[in-house]
Amino acid sequence: MADPEIKSYEPHHESQSAAVTESRPVRIVAMAVAFAFLAIFLLMPLIVVFHEALAKGIGAYSEALASSDTRSAIRLTLLVAAISVPLNLVFGISAAWAIAKFEFKGKAFLTTLIDLPFSVSPVISGLVYVLLFGAQGVLGAWLKAHGVVILFAVPGIVLATVFVTFPFVARELIPLMQEQGNGDEEAALSLGANGWQTFWYVTLPNIKWGLLYGVLLCNARAMGEFGAVSVVSGHIRGLTNTMPLHVEILYNEYNAVGAFAVASLLAGLALVTLVLKTLLEMRYGAEIAATRGH
Amino acid sequence: MEVRVANVRKEFERFPALHDVSLDIKSGELIALLGPSGSGKTTLLRLIAGLERPTKGTIFFGDEDASQKSIQDRNVGFVFQHYALFRHMTVADNIGFGLKVRHGAARPPAQEIRRRASELLDLVQLSGLEKRYPAQLSGGQRQRVALARAMAIEPKVLLLDEPFGALDAQVRRELRRWLREIHDRTGHTTVFVTHDQEEALELADRVVVMSQGRIEQVGSADEIYDTPNSPFVYSFIGESSCLPVKVESGEVWIADRSIGLSAPHAASGDALLYFRPHDVELLDGCSGCIAGTVAASRRVAGTRRVELEIGGERQRVEVELPVDHPAAQKSRVAFRPRRWKLFPASEPGKAS
Amino acid sequence: MTTAPAPAGWRFKQPSVIPGFGLTLGFSLAYLTLIILIPLSGLVWRSAALGWTDFWAIAADRRTINALEISFGTAFIAAGVNVVFGTIVAWVLVRYRFPGRRIVDAMVDLPFALPTAVAGIALTTLYAPNGWIGKLLMPLGIKVAYTPLGIVIALVFIGLPFVVRTVQPIMEELDKEVEEAAATLGANRFQIITRILFPGLAPAIITGFSLAFARGVGEYGSVIFIAGNLPFKSEIAPLLIVIRLEEYNYPAATAIAAIMLALSFLMLLVVNLAQSWSRKRYG
Numbered sequence: 012m013a014d015p016e017i018k019s020y021e022p023h024h025e026s027q028s029a030a031v032t033e034s035r036p037v038r039i040v041a042m043a044v045a046f047a048f049l050a051i052f053l054l055m056p057l058i059v060v061f062h063e064a065l066a067k068g069i070g071a072y073s074e075a076l077a078s079s080d081t082r083s084a085i086r087l088t089l090l091v092a093a094i095s096v097p098l099n100l101v102f103g104i105s106a107a108w109a110i111a112k113f114e115f116k117g118k119a120f121l122t123t124l125i126d127l128p129f130s131v132s133p134v135i136s137g138l139v140y141v142l143l144f145g146a147q148g149v150l151g152a153w154l155k156a157h158g159v160v161i162l163f164a165v166p167g168i169v170l171a172t173v174f175v176t177f178p179f180v181a182r183e184l185i186p187l188m189q190e191q192g193n194g195d196e197e198a199a200l201s202l203g204a205n206g207w208q209t210f211w212y213v214t215l216p217n218i219k220w221g222l223l224y225g226v227l228l229c230n231a232r233a234m235g236e237f238g239a240v241s242v243v244s245g246h247i248r249g250l251t252n253t254m255p256l257h258v259e260i261l262y263n264e265y266n267a268v269g270a271f272a273v274a275s276l277l278a279g280l281a282l283v284t285l286v287l288k289t290l291l292e293m294r295y296g297a298e299i300a301a302t303r304g305h
Numbered sequence: 306m307e308v309r310v311a312n313v314r315k316e317f318e319r320f321p322a323l324h325d326v327s328l329d330i331k332s333g334e335l336i337a338l339l340g341p342s343g344s345g346k347t348t349l350l351r352l353i354a355g356l357e358r359p360t361k362g363t364i365f366f367g368d369e370d371a372s373q374k375s376i377q378d379r380n381v382g383f384v385f386q387h388y389a390l391f392r393h394m395t396v397a398d399n400i401g402f403g404l405k406v407r408h409g410a411a412r413p414p415a416q417e418i419r420r421r422a423s424e425l426l427d428l429v430q431l432s433g434l435e436k437r438y439p440a441q442l443s444g445g446q447r448q449r450v451a452l453a454r455a456m457a458i459e460p461k462v463l464l465l466d467e468p469f470g471a472l473d474a475q476v477r478r479e480l481r482r483w484l485r486e487i488h489d490r491t492g493h494t495t496v497f498v499t500h501d502q503e504e505a506l507e508l509a510d511r512v513v514v515m516s517q518g519r520i521e522q523v524g525s526a527d528e529i530y531d532t533p534n535s536p537f538v539y540s541f542i543g544e545s546s547c548l549p550v551k552v553e554s555g556e557v558w559i560a561d562r563s564i565g566l567s568a569p570h571a572a573s574g575d576a577l578l579y580f581r582p583h584d585v586e587l588l589d590g591c592s593g594c595i596a597g598t599v600a601a602s603r604r605v606a607g608t609r610r611v612e613l614e615i616g617g618e619r620q621r622v623e624v625e626l627p628v629d630h631p632a633a634q635k636s637r638v639a640f641r642p643r644r645w646k647l648f649p650a651s652e653p654g655k656a657s
Numbered sequence: 658m659t660t661a662p663a664p665a666g667w668r669f670k671q672p673s674v675i676p677g678f679g680l681t682l683g684f685s686l687a688y689l690t691l692i693i694l695i696p697l698s699g700l701v702w703r704s705a706a707l708g709w710t711d712f713w714a715i716a717a718d719r720r721t722i723n724a725l726e727i728s729f730g731t732a733f734i735a736a737g738v739n740v741v742f743g744t745i746v747a748w749v750l751v752r753y754r755f756p757g758r759r760i761v762d763a764m765v766d767l768p769f770a771l772p773t774a775v776a777g778i779a780l781t782t783l784y785a786p787n788g789w790i791g792k793l794l795m796p797l798g799i800k801v802a803y804t805p806l807g808i809v810i811a812l813v814f815i816g817l818p819f820v821v822r823t824v825q826p827i828m829e830e831l832d833k834e835v836e837e838a839a840a841t842l843g844a845n846r847f848q849i850i851t852r853i854l855f856p857g858l859a860p861a862i863i864t865g866f867s868l869a870f871a872r873g874v875g876e877y878g879s880v881i882f883i884a885g886n887l888p889f890k891s892e893i894a895p896l897l898i899v900i901r902l903e904e905y906n907y908p909a910a911t912a913i914a915a916i917m918l919a920l921s922f923l924m925l926l927v928v929n930l931a932q933s934w935s936r937k938r939y940g
Contacts, residue, residue: 031836033846038753045749046761048742052814053767055789056779063782102688109682114671124689127697130921132875134895135914138902139696142703147907149699174692196675206676228769235772237878242899255774255878262778262882274775281770288770289763356837376840383841389834392939393856403842406852440939451838458842 060278064271075261075272080248084257084273090165091240091253092233095172099229103180104222108214110181111188112196125181128174136174137242140167163245168253171239176232183225184218187299191217220295224288231284235277306366306461306494307332308353313362315348322348323518325362330462330496335488337505338498340515341541346498347466349515353496354464355379366461382455382493386467388447390439396450397422397435403458425453428487445476452484456491465497469504481508502542506530514538536648539579546622548595548615549650550578557647560616565593565641575650580642582610583625588639596639597622604628613638704915707908715912720888721897725916728894731805732873735812736820736866743820743869744862750821751828765821768814773878780811781882803885808893811879816869823865827858860935867928871921 033041065072075081106125110118128136144161145151154161161167195217199209215222237255244251246260254273261270291299308330315323323345330336338346351357353364355376364372371379391399398405400422404413413421426432429449439447448468455463468484469477485508488495499505505512506526514521514529514537522529522538533539540547551558552573557566566578588594597613600621604610609626624640670678704712715721750762768776784791784801791802801807831854839849877895884891894917901910 031833032752041745042749042753045746049746049761049764052817053764055783056776057767059779059782060775102685105681106685108677109685112675113673113678116669124693127693130871130925132877132895132917134877134898135918138898138910138914139700141902142907142911143696143699177692193675200674231770237772237774238895242902255772258774258778270778274778277772277775281767284770285763285766289759354841377843377845381841383838385834385838387834389832389838391835391853406844406848438938
């Protein structure tokens with residue numbers, strides 16, 4: 012590293028000489044461009060959601076939210092998240108343990124496989140389950156004969172949601188656990204702890220903030236997923252409609268207030284997610300893996 | 306090119322990093338800025354380069370006020386501690402960069418730039434590596450490329466920030482000798498920063514010892530080592546021992562005994578006596594000398610270091626003895642410093 | 658857990674005192690197999706079963722080709738827009754200090770957090786002829802909603818964080834000394850940016866581009882509302898898959914999906930190769 016004397020004295024960016032920053036007019040233009048871009052593309056869509064939801068007053072808003080279809084959509088969304096997030100949590104910890112703590116052949120391939128849902132269109136993520144479980148699907152006839160309903164029902168929605176959200180926890184934990192190394196676990200084992208004790212008392216406290224961060228992102232995506240769920244749900248009102256799907260239905264029925272009212276709940280969820288995420292990054296930045304985003 | 310630093314002060318967010326520093330650097334001189342971390346040596350170097358602007362004061366290149374010039378126009382060659390080579394450029398492109406970014410008539414033709422780059426590579430003994438990327442070079446090679454790049458713009462002054470800090474000991478010594486050779490051949494006015502006194506004393510024409518944002522002493526290696534002018538320089542450069550003493554009627558005393566050193570010009574009162582552990586005269590008896598009990602003794606290469614407890618207050622000082630000296634634990638050793646200096650005791654914090 | 662291999666005796670793993678390898682790897686593999694491998698192999702098997710002539714007939718269909726062109730074309734343009742503005746946004750966030758920087762920084766992740774359907778209806782409302790922005794563009798003769806331009810807008814929204822979040826950490830790591838070195842050698846700020854900083858950021862920018870592009874190609878929720886979905890004009894490939902599914906035309910849906918997957922992987926492969934080449938060269 013640099014001589015500590017430079018480091019501790021180094022002035023912050025704003026007071027630096029012309030050598031390493033732009034002239035003031037250039038800085039102002041760059042900031043104006045960035046802010047305008049963000050305002051148009053990020054801020055205005057967010058504002059419009061709440062504006063449209065309340066366009067006909069708070070009464071119409073709460074009425075829209077109180078409808079039984081909306082309420083069942085909220086229930087279904089919560090149910091789907093309540094199933095798929097814990098599943099992916101367990102998978103994420105398990106995969107991260109195997110990948111971060113051990114050296115084995117095919118590890119790179121496994122890591123790539125975990126990233127796969129990020130590079131597959133959500134529609135295709137839904138499609139693969141239709142091809143598998145649909146009436147013309149590989150298992151379709153067998154399922155029908157045994158009376159098992161997966162497609163156009165809750166199990167299908169859960170499966171599709173699990174597919175699109177399973178990388179989140181694993182991706183957050185793998186780099187974090189790799190960086191932390193095996194030292195703590197080896198110490199615990201040498202002191203006589205068994206595998207589970209080591210995990211509970213040593214590993215888990217080390218990764219808890221990273222884990223929470225991954226769960227947060229996983230949950231946001233699980234509640235908001237549209238494409239994959241849309242393909243497998245069958246859009247049955249009150250039965251297989253999640254909140255995002257319900258938004259689409261209401262919107263297509265020209266029920267703008269209704270659509271935006273439900274959308275405002277989802278936007279609220281997004282904002283809460285962002286706030287929590289930012290708080291986690293600010294307070295526990297070092298304890299969260301370096302890979303951000305997605 | 307002469308460089309004159311006149312009453313320069315530098316504050317970072319109101320924290321003073323340099324207090325009114327003045328320094329004259331002669332043309333063609335090789336100067337070391339030596340000091341511990343936080344002494345302001347790197348800040349001074351960056352001020353000369355124009356990477357920082359002084360809060361107060363002026364820096365002259367010759368008779369010209371350089372502080373008004375932007376860094377681009379100052380024409381200094383700066384070699385960074387971590388080389389700061391451009392990773393995506395070949396060695397030749399790195400060296401030629403300073404010429405390539407010139408405008409209009411000032412920019413030499415491409416062929417001339419290439420010729421100059423390979424000439425400089427010859428000078429830094431890296432001929433034939435034009436096409437390599439920095440990632441393909443060793444640390445020592447990168448440092449040479451960084452130097453060649455800085456020299457390519459024919460700088461008025463060459464500035465090096467801890468040039469050998471990131472290298473291992475062997476390469477360090479080699480490059481040190483080599484830098485001196487290059488300097489003697491090209492005659493650039495050169496200033497380098499180091500915290501390694503050996504490097505400074507061996508390499509530089511003059512050494513500037515800095516501490517806490519101030520220049521403590523400027524002088525040749527001999528002057529700095531033999532006649533340090535402050536307790537800081539005494540203890541920072543080489544090894545030193547220090548004893549609290551009293552000065553009375555031109556004599557130096559420890560408790561109630563005169564130790565046989567006369568200091569006719571020193572002010573009476575408490576003082577600190579500094580001397581080099583190896584620069585002492587061993588005595589048999591003791592009248593007019595310093596005597597102490599051996600508290601610890603260790604063998605250091607060709608000599609023996611003993612720690613002596615002196616007087617009732619058991620002050621500890623280090624003294625160097627010949628290996629065959631019969632000093633044993635608890636035995637008494639008497640000595641008198643050959644070369645020594647007194648500093649007033651009332652300068653807390655300065656002598657560490 | 659049925660597939661859990663015994664930890665001992667497996668040569669493909671380096672010895673380790675840490676327990677749980679068999680359990681965790683076994684569970685992970687079983688989970689991946691159930692959730693990903695079996696369904697995806699179903700897709701592969703289905704498209705292979707199609708036969709070359711059938712496959713070609715679907716692929717060469719005018720509507721399919723148009724949909725693919727629109728998906729890849731709009732995604733490409735949107736990723737390009739994001740490269741320009743995303744890089745500026747990242748630069749402003751990394752290098753400049755201003756009040757509310759943390760909030761702006763957090764905002765960048767909004768497209769990750771906001772459900773795509775919500776983004777879709779919000780953007781449509783904004784850019785519709787009577788929307789806040791659409792109203793302003795109308796007199797200029799620019800129609801956004803229900804045109805390919807609308808698709809680009811939606812994909813810019815979706816792709817922005819991919820570029821910013823890929824470029825930002827690399828910008829933070831940029832060595833100030835390198836810029837200072839260039840300045841001492843006489844380079845002005847413009848030269849430093851174009852000759853030193855940009856080449857250093859290029860790999861990250863390319864990665865950000867390809868991530869935004871890949872995401873844009875597959876994007877569905879935010880696009881279908883604003884696109885207008887006119888066949889041959891503003892119909893994206895994922896939507897065509899859905900349409901074919903709703904027509905119970907599984908072979909066509911499968912074939913389009915297979916083509917999309919193949920093209921996306923091909924592109925990611927090229928980008929990865931380019932990256933590893935540049936890593937090898939510049940270290």
